[in-house]
Amino acid sequence: MSVRHRAGRAAAALLCALAAVVPGVAAGADAEAGRQKAQLCMACHGENGNSAQTAFPSLAGMPGQFIVSALYQFREGKRVNAIMSPMAAHLTNADLNDLAAYFSAQKLRPPSATIAPERAAQGRMLAQKNNCTACHAATLTGQQHIPRLAGQQREYLAVQLSAFRAGTRAEMDGVMTSAAQGLSAEDIDLLADYLSTLNTP
Ligand code: HEC
Ligand code: HEC
CATH class of the missing domain: 1.10.760.10 (Cytochrome c-like domain)
Known part of the structure; x- marks a missing residue:
């Protein structure tokens, strides 16, 4: 089996495995509540999650499940960044879901x-x-x-x-x-x- 095929199969297996570990954006997620909670985030991640600074990531149009997963990793101290970690430290699970619902629904500017x-x-x-x-x-x-x-x-x-x-x-x-x-x-x-x-x- 070629490397490419192996990686493709690994990717498929991983998607299945992770579906069980990382929850998707919860059914009760509220994008409007997320918009209000996101006001502070936009100072760095830009208007509607369209970053204007090359060192700061855009969040607009990101898969919601990835946003939940990233915020979770920062909050739990698994992923560490001097600027971002304090921003995630006090977020509740509901915040994670609402913020993800909001940013994933925003359009990324070309x-x-x-x-x-x-x-x-x-x-x-x-x-x-x-x-x-x-x-x-x-x-x-x-x-x-x-x-x-x-x-x-x-x-x-x-x-x-x-x-x-x-x-x-x-x-x-x-x-x-x-x-x-x-x-x-x-x-x-x-x-x-x-x-x-x-x-x-
Ligand atoms: C087997 C699957 C897989 C392959 C192949 C893969 N990625 Fe990834 N990549 C991921 C996953 C999963 C994450 C998220 C990791 C996390 O934060 O938990 C990620 C994260 C990233 C990130 C971080 C982005 C961000 O917003 O934080 C970059 C950049 C990236 N990948 C680029 C690439 C590039 C370029 C390639 C090809 C050279 C590649 N990836 C190949 C699965 C993969
Ligand atoms: C003071 C600036 C700042 C503020 C405010 C801020 N962030 Fe961040 N954020 C960052 C930086 C810098 C990174 C990149 C960290 C790294 O390099 O790992 C980041 C990374 C992220 C990531 C991971 C993106 C990716 O592609 O991997 C998410 C999700 C995120 N922030 C969400 C938020 C949310 C939601 C808020 C508001 C509650 C917020 N941020 C507030 C600076 C900020």
């Missing part, structure tokens, strides 16, 4: 930066070769507990990929840390350029 078509084609090939599309969806807009990459802030993407490669970005199960091991610094640069300029609604 990226303003562009890259040369040849470089975009190289980035697309690299993303396919490394199975990024198998887990993060063919459109790279994410699914379930797996984040959107298309249109994400460039610096944020590059920093997170380097951190996964170095083993310093915590995650639910380690699959992303393995996925980053084969990437060179040039690969990370190319992927960050490609993904941050990828306009998929």
Whole structure:
């Protein structure tokens, strides 16, 4: 079996396994309550979750389940960031669900930066070769507990990929840390350029 097939099967198995561990956005989640709770978040994550700063991630159009999972990891001290951890420390489970319902329903603005078509084609090939599309969806807009990459802030993407490669970005199960091991610094640069300029609604 090829590496690609193995990774695809691993991804499918993982989706099933995680469905049991990480709850989706709860049925009672309230996007309007989430909008009110999100006012503070927008200072860093931008209006409606459209970040205007390259080091801060956009939250607009993220799968709701990923937002719950990320906030949960920050709150429980599994994922640590000096700026973000204190923001999640006092959130209740209802807050997690309401915030996720709100941000996942917002539209991500099309990226303003562009890259040369040849470089975009190289980035697309690299993303396919490394199975990024198998887990993060063919459109790279994410699914379930797996984040959107298309249109994400460039610096944020590059920093997170380097951190996964170095083993310093915590995650639910380690699959992303393995996925980053084969990437060179040039690969990370190319992927960050490609993904941050990828306009998929
Ligand atoms: C003072 C700035 C700041 C504020 C306010 C803030 N955040 Fe963050 N947030 C960050 C930074 C910086 C990161 C990236 C952390 C890292 O590098 O791991 C982050 C990461 C996140 C992530 C993970 C995104 C991803 O793609 O992995 C989520 C979800 C999130 N924040 C939600 C929120 C919510 C909800 C609020 C409001 C309750 C909030 N943030 C308030 C700065 C902030
Ligand atoms: C086997 C499945 C899988 C593969 C293959 C995979 N990813 Fe991921 N990726 C994940 C999961 C799951 C997460 C969320 C981890 C967490 O925070 O718990 C993630 C997170 C990320 C993040 C962090 C984004 C954020 O908003 O915090 C980036 C960037 C990323 N992946 C890029 C890539 C790239 C580029 C590739 C291809 C080189 C790739 N991934 C391949 C499953 C995968």
